Amino acid sequence: MGDILNIPDKLFEKIVDAERAAVLTGAGVSAESGVPTFRGENGLWRNRRPEELASMEGFLDDPRLVWDWYDWRRSVISQIQPNPGHYALAEFDCVYDQFTLITQNVDGLHALAGARDPVELHGNIWHVRCLKEGTVRENREVPLSRIPPLCPDCNSMLRPNIVWFGEELDTDILKRAGLAAKESEVFFVVGTSSVVQPAASLAGLAQRNGAIVVEINLDRTPITESADLFLQGKSGEILPALLRMIVQARGYDDCG
Ligand code: BV8
DSSP states (O other), rough: OOOOOOOOOHHHHHHHHEEEEEEEEEEEHHHHTTTSSSSTTTTBTBBBOHHHHHHHHHHHHOHHHHHHHHHHHHHHHHHOOHEEEEEEEEHHHSSSSSEEEOOOOOOOOHHHHSSSEEETTTTEEEEEEEETOOOEEEEOOSOOSSSSOOOTTTBEEEEEEEEEBOOOOOOHHHHHHHHHHOOOOOEEEOOOOOOOHHHGGHHHHHHTTOEEEEEEEESSSTTTTTTTTTEEEEEHHHHHHHHHHHHHHHOOOOOO
């Protein structure tokens, strides 16, 4: 992939001249690193759908099964490195005066690639929470020595500190994401099927507040129609090419 992404001049000018930008990423950004996506062909686990496993009902019904799933995902993710798409997004911070990286991913790869303070809408697979006390702590044990893991303080069962289906997102985190969307002049939507709410509504919120929406995905999604620009292809190729084009057009970038 050369640097020639066919972007109409008018749109490219807006992308280059913007001071405030934000991005929403989904599992597709981590796909090229080897992290299985949710709704791709390998989106199942022991014939169970994520919506069943990533829910309080599913967890209370069989905490061992749900923890086995997370333990397996943690073991996969622990062997994985960020890809050029993650690294390019970390550099977007140097290109825009105000840049917010919002992710639905729980794999922690954006931070590993150097992204400053990503907004993790759905939590982080390396954080666990005590069911009784609500305390959150980091736990990077791979594999887990005990399933389900217990709280070292009160011996109650731990759960992943992740937002499951049917659970509310953290209000402060959602507020931060909403503000970034509203204030953005360019809103990138990368590697997400845009079906999970409320994350999938951020692009519309940005657009209603004057932003142009740039979608990067292998396939069309429910927001492709309304996006101002759809760049079809791998995010690990398109994002670095787009970053190079913006830096070239600007003649500089603050990352040095
Ligand atoms: C909530 C943690 C209040 C788990 C996840 C309307 C309003 C509010 C809620 C709802 C609503 N309608 C329905 C709901 C309920 C539900 C929902 O949205 N359901 C969907 C399935 C219809 N929402 C909720 O429950 C949310 N809670 O709003 O609380 C409430 C509660 C109940 C009722 C009303 C209101 C909580 C949602 C959070 C769920 N937790 N993750 C875990 O990870 O273990 S969501 C899960 O899906 C992941 O976080 C994942 O990131 C996310 C979205 O999936 P994607 O990231 O998009 O991944 P996917 O595989 O689908 O797509 C990958 C894309 O990448 C594809 O498009 C593919 O083409 C592309 N791709 C692949 N490779 C590449 C690529 N693109 C570029 N390059 C590549 N190389």
